[in-house]
Amino acid sequence: MVFPIPHDTTPILEVTDLQVELVTADRVVRAVDGVSFRIGRGETVTIIGESGSGKSTTAMGVLQLLPEDLAVLSGSVKVGGVDLLVDRDAARRIRGRMVSLIPQDPMTALSPVHSVGKQLTGAIRLAGHPRSAARARAVELLEAVRIPRPAEQLDKYPHQLSGGMLQRVLIAIALAGHPVLLVADEPTSALDVTVQAGILDLMLELQERTGIGILMITHDLGVARLVSDRIHVMKDGRFVESGEAEQVVDAPHEEYTKRLLAAVPQLGTFEEVPA
Amino acid sequence: MSAFLSVRDLVVSYGGFRAVDGVSFDIGKGETLAVVGESGCGKSTIARALVRLVTPTSGSIELDGTDIAQLSEKQLRPVRHRVQMVFQDPYGSLDPHLTAERIVAEPLRGRSAADRHREAARLIDLVGLPASALDRRPAEFSGGQRQRIGIARALASSPDLLVLDEATSALDVSVQAQVLALLADLQRERGLTYLFISHNLGVVKQISDRIVVMRAGRLVETGATDDVLRSPAEPYTRALRAAALDPTTMRGRKPRDVVRQLQGAPA
Numbered sequence: 326m327v328f329p330i331p332h333d334t335t336p337i338l339e340v341t342d343l344q345v346e347l348v349t350a351d352r353v354v355r356a357v358d359g360v361s362f363r364i365g366r367g368e369t370v371t372i373i374g375e376s377g378s379g380k381s382t383t384a385m386g387v388l389q390l391l392p393e394d395l396a397v398l399s400g401s402v403k404v405g406g407v408d409l410l411v412d413r414d415a416a417r418r419i420r421g422r423m424v425s426l427i428p429q430d431p432m433t434a435l436s437p438v439h440s441v442g443k444q445l446t447g448a449i450r451l452a453g454h455p456r457s458a459a460r461a462r463a464v465e466l467l468e469a470v471r472i473p474r475p476a477e478q479l480d481k482y483p484h485q486l487s488g489g490m491l492q493r494v495l496i497a498i499a500l501a502g503h504p505v506l507l508v509a510d511e512p513t514s515a516l517d518v519t520v521q522a523g524i525l526d527l528m529l530e531l532q533e534r535t536g537i538g539i540l541m542i543t544h545d546l547g548v549a550r551l552v553s554d555r556i557h558v559m560k561d562g563r564f565v566e567s568g569e570a571e572q573v574v575d576a577p578h579e580e581y582t583k584r585l586l587a588a589v590p591q592l593g594t595f596e597e598v599p600a
Numbered sequence: 601m602s603a604f605l606s607v608r609d610l611v612v613s614y615g616g617f618r619a620v621d622g623v624s625f626d627i628g629k630g631e632t633l634a635v636v637g638e639s640g641c642g643k644s645t646i647a648r649a650l651v652r653l654v655t656p657t658s659g660s661i662e663l664d665g666t667d668i669a670q671l672s673e674k675q676l677r678p679v680r681h682r683v684q685m686v687f688q689d690p691y692g693s694l695d696p697h698l699t700a701e702r703i704v705a706e707p708l709r710g711r712s713a714a715d716r717h718r719e720a721a722r723l724i725d726l727v728g729l730p731a732s733a734l735d736r737r738p739a740e741f742s743g744g745q746r747q748r749i750g751i752a753r754a755l756a757s758s759p760d761l762l763v764l765d766e767a768t769s770a771l772d773v774s775v776q777a778q779v780l781a782l783l784a785d786l787q788r789e790r791g792l793t794y795l796f797i798s799h800n801l802g803v804v805k806q807i808s809d810r811i812v813v814m815r816a817g818r819l820v821e822t823g824a825t826d827d828v829l830r831s832p833a834e835p836y837t838r839a840l841r842a843a844a845l846d847p848t849t850m851r852g853r854k855p856r857d858v859v860r861q862l863q864g865a866p867a
C-alpha cells in the first residue's frame with residue numbers, strides 16, 4: 326500500500342489555498358483562485374455552484390489530472406498527509422487504487438474502441454485483482470451500480486450504452502480500486518431519480534462500511550443536501566459560502582447561494598395513492 | 601387541431617434488441633412534450649429516430665404531414681434543418697477541432713461569412729456565454745458551457761421542432777432557469793415545438809404541457825404534465841415521483857433513511 330489509511334485525525338484530503346491557472350495559446354485563465362477544504366474519514370464534502378466556476382478544475386487539480394502544459398498549480402493538496410504538489414509521482418501511484426475519479430464526461434473517459442468489459446476489468450486488475458477473478462468482479466460491480474443484465478453489457482462498446490448506463494460504468498470503474506478517497510464530478514446527472522437513489526445508497530453504504538471520503542460535485546441541491554457533511558458554494562474560482570450542509574441549504578447567508586436555491590424548480594407534493 | 605409531430609407504433613431495434621417497442625404520441629405546434637423514464641428505457645433512441653440518425657424498424661413519424669420514418673438521406677435534405685437536436689452528451693457531440701463560432705454557424709453554410717459571424721455571436725450571447733467564447737475550442741469549456749454551445753448550434757438553423765435530450769443536465773440551477781426562460785420565449789415568439797427529455801421532474805413540470813412516461817421501450821403513462829405529476833396513476837410513475845429529491849423537504853432526516861425510502865421502484 327502506498328499510503329497508510331489515515332487514522333481518525335489526519336484528514337483523507339486537505340486542500341490549502343489551491344490555485345489553478347490554465348495557460349492556453351492566447352490567454353491565462355485563473356480557473357481556481359485559492360480554495361481550501363478538508364475531508365475527514367467517512368465524510369462527504371460537496372462543491373456546488375455556477376457553471377464554469379472551476380469545480381471540475383478543482384477536482385482534476387486535486388487528482389493531478391490536468392495536463393502539465395496546460396495547468397499551473399499552487400497551494401497544497403495533501404492526501405493522507407502527503408502533498409501531491411510536492412511529490413508529483415505520488416498522484417500517479419495512488420490514482421485508480423486509493424483515489425478514484427468519477428469524471429463528468431463519460432465519452433472522453435472511456436475509449437470508444439474497447440468494450441466496456443475490457444475497460445472495467447482493466448481497472449479491476451490495476452487494483453490488484455488477478456486476471457482470473459476480474460470478469461466475475463466486473464459483473465459484481467455492474468450489478469452494484471444497478472445495471473440490468475450485467476454479463477451481457479460487458480461485451481458492449483460505449484456507444485451501445487445509454488447515457489445513464491455509461492455514467493454507471495464510470496462509477497463501477499471508480500469503485501473497482503477500493504479507494505479511500507472518491508472524487509465524484511456530477512455522478513448522477515444522467516440518471517433517473519430511482520436509479521439515482523440506488524447509487525446514492527451504494528455510496529452511503531460504502532462510506533459507512535469503509536470510511537471512504539467523498540468529494541462530490543453536483544448541480545442537484547437535493548443530492549447535495551442529502552449526502553454532504555459540508556457544502557462549498559463556488560463562483561468565479563472561489564468559495565463564496567461554506568458550511569454544514571443543513572446551514573447552506575436551509576439557511577444560506579450569501580446572496581448568490583440564496584439566488585441558487587430560489588432557482589430550484591419546484592415540484593410540489595403528489596397524491597401517493599392513485600385516485 | 602392536427603398534430604405537428606405524430607409518432608405511431610414506433611419500433612427501433614439495435615440488432616435483435618427492441619430499444620423502442622411500439623410507442624405512439626402526438627405533439628401540437630408550439631407545444632412541449634416531456635419524455636421521462638428509467639435510464640436505458642429508449643428516450644435517446646426516440647430522439648435519434650426523430651432526427652433520423654437511426655432508421656426506425658417500423659412505425660411512422662409524421663412531421664407536419666410528411667412521414668419521414670423511412671425517407672432516404674436525399675429525401676431528408678429539405679427536412680433536416682426543420683428538426684434539430686441538442687445531444688445528451690455535450691462532449692462527444694461537438695467537433696473538438698472547430699471553434700465555438702464554426703460549430704454554432706455550421707448549419708448556416710451558404711450564408712456570407714459576415715452573416716454567419718453575426719448570427720453565431722447572437723446565439724452565443726443568447727445562451728449566456730461571453731463573446732470571447734467564439735474563438736475557443738470545446739476542450740476549453742466546462743461541461744455546462746459546452747452544453748450551451750450545443751443549444752446555440754441547434755437553434756442556428758431556425759428549426760420548427762427542437763429535440764432536447766437532457767439539454768440542461770450540466771447547468772447550475774440559475775443558468776438552467778435562464779435557458780428554460782429562453783426556450784419559453786422562443787416558443788412564444790416563433791411557435792417552436794419541443795420534445796424535452798429530462799430526468800429532472802421539477803424542470804419537466806416547469807417547461808412541459810404534456811408528459812410521456814416510459815419504461816423498457818414502452819409508454820407506461822401519458823397525460824397533462826400537472827395531472828400526471830400531481831396524481832400519477834402507474835406504480836412506476838409514483839416511484840419516480842417519490843424518488844425526486846427536494847432540498848427543502850429532507851430537513852432533519854438521516855441520509856440513509858431518506859435514500860432507503862426512495863428506493864424500490866416496482867419491478
Ligand SMILES: Nc1ncnc2c1ncn2[C@@H]1O[C@H](COP(=O)(O)OP(=O)(O)OP(=O)(O)O)[C@@H](O)[C@H]1O
Binds near residue numbers: 772
Ligand atoms: N482546457 C481549458 N483551457 C482554457 N480554459 C478552460 C479549460 N478548461 C476549462 N476552462 C475554463 O475554466 C473555467 C472553469 O472550468 P470548469 O470545467 O472547472 O468549470 P465547472 O465549475 O466544472 O463548470 P460546469 O458546472 O459547467 O461543469 C471555465 O470558465 C472554463 O471555460
Ligand SMILES: Nc1ncnc2c1ncn2[C@@H]1O[C@H](COP(=O)(O)OP(=O)(O)OP(=O)(O)O)[C@@H](O)[C@H]1O
Binds near residue numbers: 614
Ligand atoms: N447503438 C446501439 N447499439 C446497441 N444497443 C444500443 C445502442 N444504443 C442504445 N442501445 C441500447 O438501447 C437501450 C436504450 O438506450 P437509450 O440511449 O435510448 O436510453 P435512454 O432512455 O436515453 O437512457 P438514459 O436515460 O440513460 O440516457 C439501452 O439498453 C441501450 O443499451
Ligand SMILES: [Mg+2]
Binds near residue numbers: 382
Ligand atoms: Mg464541470
Ligand SMILES: [Mg+2]
Binds near residue numbers: 643644688
Ligand atoms: Mg439518453
